[in-house]
Amino acid sequence: MSLRIALLGLLDATGPASGYDLAKSFERSLNHVWQAGHTQIYPELVKMAADGLVAVESEGARGRKLYAITPEGASQLRSWLVEREPSSATRSEVALQAFLLPLLDRESAIAVVERIRARFAERLAVLECKPKDTPGFGRYALRLGLTQGHAGLAWADETLAELRGLEPAPAELSGPASAAVDDAVGRD
Amino acid sequence: MSLRIALLGLLDATGPASGYDLAKSFERSLNHVWQAGHTQIYPELVKMAADGLVAVESEGARGRKLYAITPEGASQLRSWLVEREPSSATRSEVALQAFLLPLLDRESAIAVVERIRARFAERLAVLECKPKDTPGFGRYALRLGLTQGHAGLAWADETLAELRGLEPAPAELSGPASAAVDDAVGRD
DNA sequence: GCTGCCATGTAAACCGTTACATGATTGG
DNA sequence: CCAATCATGTAACGGTTTACATGGCAGC
Numbered sequence: 014m015s016l017r018i019a020l021l022g023l024l025d026a027t028g029p030a031s032g033y034d035l036a037k038s039f040e041r042s043l044n045h046v047w048q049a050g051h052t053q054i055y056p057e058l059v060k061m062a063a064d065g066l067v068a069v070e071s072e073g074a075r076g077r078k079l080y081a082i083t084p085e086g087a088s089q090l091r092s093w094l095v096e097r098e099p100s101s102a103t104r105s106e107v108a109l110q111a112f113l114l115p116l117l118d119r120e121s122a123i124a125v126v127e128r129i130r131a132r133f134a135e136r137l138a139v140l141e142c143k144p145k146d147t148p149g150f151g152r153y154a155l156r157l158g159l160t161q162g163h164a165g166l167a168w169a170d171e172t173l174a175e176l177r178g179l180e181p182a183p184a185e186l187s188g189p190a191s192a193a194v195d196d197a198v199g200r201d
Numbered sequence: 202m203s204l205r206i207a208l209l210g211l212l213d214a215t216g217p218a219s220g221y222d223l224a225k226s227f228e229r230s231l232n233h234v235w236q237a238g239h240t241q242i243y244p245e246l247v248k249m250a251a252d253g254l255v256a257v258e259s260e261g262a263r264g265r266k267l268y269a270i271t272p273e274g275a276s277q278l279r280s281w282l283v284e285r286e287p288s289s290a291t292r293s294e295v296a297l298q299a300f301l302l303p304l305l306d307r308e309s310a311i312a313v314v315e316r317i318r319a320r321f322a323e324r325l326a327v328l329e330c331k332p333k334d335t336p337g338f339g340r341y342a343l344r345l346g347l348t349q350g351h352a353g354l355a356w357a358d359e360t361l362a363e364l365r366g367l368e369p370a371p372a373e374l375s376g377p378a379s380a381a382v383d384d385a386v387g388r389d
Numbered sequence: 390g391c392t393g394c395c396a397t398g399t400a401a402a403c404c405g406t407t408a409c410a411t412g413a414t415t416g417g
Numbered sequence: 418c419c420a421a422t423c424a425t426g427t428a429a430c431g432g433t434t435t436a437c438a439t440g441g442c443a444g445c
Contacts, residue, residue: 015294016432022301033396046296053433055398075396075441094301095309099294101320106203106287108234112342113210113282121283132289154300157356164352168345204404221424241405243426263413263424 014093016057019047021066021090024082026150029070031077032058042151045140045158061086107132107165111172123176130169137162202281204245207235209254209278212270214338217258219265220246230339233328233346249274295320295353299360311364318357325350 023038024030030038035058036051058080061067066086070079082090107129114122140158211226212218218226223246224239246268249255254274258267270278295317302310328346 014432015292015297018301019297022297022304025304031396032398036396043300045291046300047292048290048433050434051397052399052435076398077396090301091304091309094298094305094313097294097298099298099317099320101295101324102236103233103291103293104203104235105291106285107289108342108345109203109207109210110282110285110287111345112231112234112339113206113278114341115338116210116213116279117282121279125282129287132287136289150303151300153302153360154296156360157296157299157353160352160356161349164348165345168348172341172344202404219424220426224424236405238406239425240407240427243424264426265424 015047016049016053017061017066018090018093019043019049020054020057020061021082021086024067024080025087025090029079029081031073031079033077035080045136046151046154111168114172119176119179123173126169126172126176130166130173133162133165133169137166203235204237204241205249205254206278206281207231207237208242208245208249209270209274212255212268213275213278217267217269219261219267221265223268233324234339234342299356302360307364307367311361314357314360314364318354318361321350321353321357325354 019039020035023035023043027038032051032055036049036054039047039049039054058067062069062080065083066089067080068083070081072078110125110129114125117125137159140155140162143155145152145155145159207227208223211223211231215226220239220243224237224242227235227237227242246255250257250268253271254277255268256271258269260266298313298317302313305313325347328343328350331343333340333343333347
């Protein structure tokens with residue numbers, strides 16, 4: 014469903030576009046929020062056209078089809094935005110690595126957190142060179158990304174400080190099922 | 202792949218468990234990081250057993266099978282943690298709604314942001330009643346979740362302040378393809 | 390004419406969710 | 418005995434990724 018919404022949003026904001034254009038727009042402006050490649054976009058546009066949410070406005074050179082949002086599409090887009098209770102489920106490999114950190118010895122854990130930190134920094138760098146105050150599209154999401162990126166960095170720094178502050182040879186490595194671990198994972 | 206890792210991580214940390222136990226552990230301790238229901242877990246355990254990552258240690262009452270991690274499984278778990286460059290791709294309905302906010306008039310946008318804010322607050326409330334300083338599993342991920350949750354709240358508050366500060370009847374609503382919007386979405 | 394990019398698509402495999410189905414055990 | 422919970426699974430569907438396939442056009 015959300016792929017449709019993202020496509021409708023782009024079409025609504027930027028006007029008619031081809032599948033190829035939309036794939037580029039995903040890379041350019043939407044990639045920190047939602048991802049989709051052309052292999053997903055082309056068939057989805059066909060289905061959306063069948064459902065009357067978009068229409069082929071014109072066919073250009075080399076088979077290029079320009080899709081435009083229909084009134085029906087614009088209406089569904091707005092309904093979704095206003096009515097949809099967003100699922101807050103996140104599935105993050107970074108968070109999973111953070112979760113599993115206690116399985117590693119201190120050295121490895123530090124290396125892993127450093128790598129995570131680099132990821133957050135990279136992400137932030139990308140976002141920071143976008144026009145922050147353009148009064149338009151993606152502006153709020155950009156700020157959200159920046160805020161969360163900074164939060165990630167702060168977490169990494171705090172965690173690194175803590176890990177580095179531990180005595181050089183702690184007992185926190187491998188070891189299966191201790192009562193303490195069982196407790197931490199157990200009922201809350 | 203990550204589902205396997207999550208299961209291996211839980212088995213490594215808490216010792217042998219059944220599919221049912223693991224599903225409960227997901228709900229309890231992993232849900233802010235990764236989600237999986239029993240319908241995904243049971244078949245995956247079978248495949249993992251076929252691949253030698255886990256082994257059925259014993260069969261209890263009413264068909265209950267206890268899976269234990271094998272040395273091979275433990276080794277793959279650690280390799281993944283140390284070697285895997287985590288994909289930082291996130292797919293978030295919340296961020297998508299944030300992205301599309303400029304399509305709405307001021308009133309509706311405020312309502313949407315208020316709903317998002319409530320989501321963040323809800324999430325934070327859940328995390329905050331977990332034992333924050335237990336020296337164990339999930340501890341780092343918990344802190345990451347808290348940090349990012351606070352960041353989300355801060356974003357929502359800032360955004361609400363800005364939206365409420367606008368004059369009551371701004372011109373920011375619907376309207377298709379203006380040059381400015383095109384610019385904001387365009388190349389970076 | 391060759392190389393590289395534009396532009397469009399299909400197919401298979403994989404991952405995740407929802408709905409369905411079943412039986413055993415525990416507690417009232 | 419009945420209801421709730423434990424415990425295990427299958428099936429169908431939909432979304433996502435990866436690999437494959439094709440042809441046009443532009444510049445060298």
